[in-house]
Amino acid sequence: MNDTLPTRVATAEAVARSLRRRYAAERRFRLYGMGAIGIALAMLLILFGTIFGNGWSAFRQTALLLPVTLDAAEIDPPGTRDPAVLSAADYEGQVKAALRAMFPEATGRKDKKALAELVSNGAGYALRDAVLADPSLLDRSFEIRVPASDLVDMVMKGRIRTDVPEADRPVSDSQLGWIAVLRDQDRLSLGFNTQFFIGGDSREPELAGIAGALLGSLWTMLVVLFLAFPMGVMAAIYLEEFASRNRWTDIIEVNINNLAAVPSIVFGLLGLAVFLNFFGMPRSAPLVGGMVLALMTLPTVIIASRAALKAVPPSIREAALGLGASRMQMVSGHVLPLAMPGVLTGAIIGMARALGETAPLLMIGMVAFIVDLPKGPLHAATVLPVQIFLWADSPERAFVERTSAATIVLLVFLVLMNLGAVLLRRRFERRW
Amino acid sequence: MQVLLLIVVLLGLTAVGFRLGRGRAITVARGATRRLPALPRYYGWYVMLWCLLPAAAILGTWLAAEPSVLKVLVLGALPADLQALPEAPLNLLYNDIRNVALGHGTTEDPAVAAAAAHFAALRASAWPIMAAVSVAVLLAGGAFGLRMVGPRLRARHAVESVVTVLLLISSTIAVFTTLGIVLSLLFEAIRFFRLVPPGEFLFGLQWSPQTAIRADQVGSSGSFGAAPVFAGTALISVIAMAVATPIGLFAAIYMAEYAPRRVRAILKPVLEILAGIPTVVYGFFAALTVAPFLRDIGAGLGLDVASESALAAGAVMGIMIIPFVSSLADDAIAAVPRSLREGAYGLGATQSETIRQVVLPAALPGIVGGVLLAVSRAIGETMIVVMAAGLAAKLTANPLEAVTTVTVQIVTLLTGDQEFDSAKTLAAFALGMMLFLVTLVLNVIALYVVRRYREQYE
Numbered sequence: 090m091n092d093t094l095p096t097r098v099a100t101a102e103a104v105a106r107s108l109r110r111r112y113a114a115e116r117r118f119r120l121y122g123m124g125a126i127g128i129a130l131a132m133l134l135i136l137f138g139t140i141f142g143n144g145w146s147a148f149r150q151t152a153l154l155l156p157v158t159l160d161a162a163e164i165d166p167p168g169t170r171d172p173a174v175l176s177a178a179d180y181e182g183q184v185k186a187a188l189r190a191m192f193p194e195a196t197g198r199k200d201k202k203a204l205a206e207l208v209s210n211g212a213g214y215a216l217r218d219a220v221l222a223d224p225s226l227l228d229r230s231f232e233i234r235v236p237a238s239d240l241v242d243m244v245m246k247g248r249i250r251t252d253v254p255e256a257d258r259p260v261s262d263s264q265l266g267w268i269a270v271l272r273d274q275d276r277l278s279l280g281f282n283t284q285f286f287i288g289g290d291s292r293e294p295e296l297a298g299i300a301g302a303l304l305g306s307l308w309t310m311l312v313v314l315f316l317a318f319p320m321g322v323m324a325a326i327y328l329e330e331f332a333s334r335n336r337w338t339d340i341i342e343v344n345i346n347n348l349a350a351v352p353s354i355v356f357g358l359l360g361l362a363v364f365l366n367f368f369g370m371p372r373s374a375p376l377v378g379g380m381v382l383a384l385m386t387l388p389t390v391i392i393a394s395r396a397a398l399k400a401v402p403p404s405i406r407e408a409a410l411g412l413g414a415s416r417m418q419m420v421s422g423h424v425l426p427l428a429m430p431g432v433l434t435g436a437i438i439g440m441a442r443a444l445g446e447t448a449p450l451l452m453i454g455m456v457a458f459i460v461d462l463p464k465g466p467l468h469a470a471t472v473l474p475v476q477i478f479l480w481a482d483s484p485e486r487a488f489v490e491r492t493s494a495a496t497i498v499l500l501v502f503l504v505l506m507n508l509g510a511v512l513l514r515r516r517f518e519r520r521w
Numbered sequence: 522m523q524v525l526l527l528i529v530v531l532l533g534l535t536a537v538g539f540r541l542g543r544g545r546a547i548t549v550a551r552g553a554t555r556r557l558p559a560l561p562r563y564y565g566w567y568v569m570l571w572c573l574l575p576a577a578a579i580l581g582t583w584l585a586a587e588p589s590v591l592k593v594l595v596l597g598a599l600p601a602d603l604q605a606l607p608e609a610p611l612n613l614l615y616n617d618i619r620n621v622a623l624g625h626g627t628t629e630d631p632a633v634a635a636a637a638a639h640f641a642a643l644r645a646s647a648w649p650i651m652a653a654v655s656v657a658v659l660l661a662g663g664a665f666g667l668r669m670v671g672p673r674l675r676a677r678h679a680v681e682s683v684v685t686v687l688l689l690i691s692s693t694i695a696v697f698t699t700l701g702i703v704l705s706l707l708f709e710a711i712r713f714f715r716l717v718p719p720g721e722f723l724f725g726l727q728w729s730p731q732t733a734i735r736a737d738q739v740g741s742s743g744s745f746g747a748a749p750v751f752a753g754t755a756l757i758s759v760i761a762m763a764v765a766t767p768i769g770l771f772a773a774i775y776m777a778e779y780a781p782r783r784v785r786a787i788l789k790p791v792l793e794i795l796a797g798i799p800t801v802v803y804g805f806f807a808a809l810t811v812a813p814f815l816r817d818i819g820a821g822l823g824l825d826v827a828s829e830s831a832l833a834a835g836a837v838m839g840i841m842i843i844p845f846v847s848s849l850a851d852d853a854i855a856a857v858p859r860s861l862r863e864g865a866y867g868l869g870a871t872q873s874e875t876i877r878q879v880v881l882p883a884a885l886p887g888i889v890g891g892v893l894l895a896v897s898r899a900i901g902e903t904m905i906v907v908m909a910a911g912l913a914a915k916l917t918a919n920p921l922e923a924v925t926t927v928t929v930q931i932v933t934l935l936t937g938d939q940e941f942d943s944a945k946t947l948a949a950f951a952l953g954m955m956l957f958l959v960t961l962v963l964n965v966i967a968l969y970v971v972r973r974y975r976e977q978y979e
Binding site: 352 | 525585588589677681684685687688689691692693694695696698699701702705706708709767768769770771772774775776778779788791792794795797798799800801802803804805806808809810840843847871872873874876877894897898900901902903904907908928931932935936949950953956957960961964965968
């Protein structure tokens with residue numbers, strides 16, 4: 090034993106020193122982990138913060154209370170109050186005239202044009218609808234709420250900086266002056282933006298709505314539901330309950346796993362080459378979009394359904410078979426009902442992914458500018474994520490707000506679907 | 522709409538067939554259904570299948586064939602000078618005719634108007650024939666099925682074997698999808714490689730696919746050297762992985778080894794949210810917030826950052842991929858047996874030393890598999906780069922410049938009105954094939970690695 094007291098002390102000191110170092114390293118390592126999670130969470134918060142911060146104001150929209158005295162002789166020359174005559178008249182001119190009556194100082198061509206920019210193109214339609222509903226308006230002065238233009242809307246919401254030089258902002262000094270006057274007279278008001286929820290797409294931000302895109306998404310999702318759900322469940326039942334394990338089922342299984350990881354845009358190419366060019370199906374139709382998304386969703390549904398079927402214990406199957414059920418009766422009467430919560434959960438999650446998918450739909454022409462609301466799965470349409478993509482490209486400041494608002498709506502739908510899936514699992518899932 | 526109505530009528534008749542079949546089985550058995558070889562409802566289903574399957578086959582074939590038959594008939598009735606047109610303008614003309622006939626457009630040309638009227642008339646006359654034929658087939662099938670119902674018919678066997686075949690067909694759809702992808706990409710890519718040699722496509726340095734519509738225009742022949750496009754994809758993927766791998770890995774380590782159970786139960790689903798956000802939202806976020814932010818920072822540092830820099834697109838893509846890395850790494854770390862950890866603790870290692878020197882090496886194959894899957898995800902990601910990366914192909918390794926990717930090029934090449942046979946649209950399929958091949962290889966390797974590793978500790 091040559092381990093004398095001084096060397097033992099030296100060893101203890103060395104260990105204590107290295108321990109301090111090692112514990113510091115331990116704390117650092119732990120901090121890296123927390124830092125990583127912190128960064129991820131911060132990104133999530135920034136993302137949601139930006140979207141909500143930009144988007145919440147789009148749910149309100151500026152309206153202008155316009156005093157109007159219609160020129161009955163110009164709107165209805167025969168004086169018969171015939172709706173056909175009334176609806177053909179030039180109401181946009183009347184709106185402009187009403188504006189000029191409020192601000193007689195705007196006389197030059199340029200000033201008049203700047204003044205007309207304060208109201209939306211939709212103001213004429215609003216006036217027409219009011220007159221058609223009540224022709225007696227022709228005989229008296231009245232006030233009507235018409236949509237203001239996106240410029241006024243943005244100024245009202247403080248989205249356009251007014252403290253920069255005139256050349257650096259889309260709104261001129263004279264326009265700002267008029268807006269200030271209208272504000273003082275209490276003629277500009279922010280109200281709930283109904284147009285956003287009932288309108289189709291439009292080049293004018295204040296008239297653009299998501300109803301068309303929502304309906305398109307609805308039709309597309311219906312097609313996905315009717316294709317991917319039954320086929321996915323049937324494929325899962327076959328693979329899990331009937332197929333014997335051989336080379337063919339191995340190929341199918343590898344295939345499904347790989348298909349689940351194929352980039353979504355490749356499914357779009359498939360849809361373009363096969364559905365559109367080979368079978369000659371219509372472009373931009375929710376039917377084709379739904380078929381492409383169904384093929385994309387199928388692996389998710391199959392994998393989830395197989396897991397759910399696998400979780401049903403063999404004793405259930407043996408009991409059913411023992412009582413004389415055929416294999417088909419065993420599956421349809423016992424195994425499938427028990428696996429249904431898991432199957433539905435998988436289907437909802439797959440549908441949620443399909444609802445947020447954009448890229449494959451660009452390939453099959455669902456990016457067209459479509460104003461009409463789609464009436465069926467063969468009517469040209471776009472879907473909510475594609476609408477977001479289209480609006481994100483628009484230069485107007487007001488479209489940033491609409492894009493964010495459309496994103497909020499999309500996220501709400503996704504959250505609801507995922508919440509539904511979670512609740513379904515919580516409520517019905519059985520542990521054996 | 523008419524077709525939908527027809528389908529509803531057919532389904533209604535099928536339901537009637539079910540009731541008739543079941544009723545007939547009971548009648549035949551004179552009430553003593555136990556003497557039948559199957560329950561009465563199986564006779565109902567038997568008749569139902571006889572109603573449905575032939576009628577569905579007829580209707581499906583009709584609907585699939587109708588457009589091409591209509592086209593032949595309508596084009597055949599055109600004036601001779603129009604019929605003599607080459608194929609591409611003829612197709613355009615036919616599209617016009619169809620749009621006019623379906624009420625999507627108007628025309629000045631009397632020949633088109635006449636053809637559209639002819640088209641509409643043909644369609645109008647075809648529709649009642651189709652309805653009549655499918656209903657007749659349904660009734661005939663149902664009648665045959667009903668005749669077969671009797672005490673000797675083993676209805677359950679018949680029904681179950683049909684259902685088994687349907688199940689089998691469903692399970693093969695995945696295979697046919699893969700086949701469809703491979704064949705469609707391959708055919709179009711081969712047509713492309715007839716116009717542009719594969720060597721030039723793979724290694725050429727000049728990518729400007731803007732072929733002109735007229736042959737005599739300036740720059741009428743595009744050049745299809747895709748190397749800058751591949752390089753751009755690689756650059757953005759590398760940036761994405763440089764963001765996602767460390768964050769995902771450390772997040773996984775913290776959640777698997779350090780976090781208390783309850784914290785973990787909250788953190789894991791919250792991180793998964795990142796993977797559930799639609800990519801178009803990330804694209805919007807990148808273009809609206811991240812890119813201007815990076816440009817401002819760059820301006821502050823005296824750097825020239827492009828407004829569509831690879832860094833912005835890559836960083837946002839990296840954020841999206843974090844959960845892919847973290848959840849797979851988490852699984853791999855959780856699969857390392859306790860005994861390995863306890864051995865390390867017993868030797869006096871601290872927790873971080875155990876993780877770094879024992880757990881991570883043991884979990885490495887699983888982590889590598891997860892990272893490979895994430896790479897394939899990054900390469901195939903479309904919307905973020907379409908919205909936040911550039912369009913011009915540039916061969917550069919500078920993350921502050923704008924580069925373009927394979928997916929961006931596919932989208933820009935195919936979302937415009939272009940004739941389908943031009944080298945430009947075909948190039949998109951060649952790019953798509955490259956994308957499919959690379960992601961497939963990555964996936965196969967990753968799945969293989971993950972599976973091999975999982976077996977090791979089971």
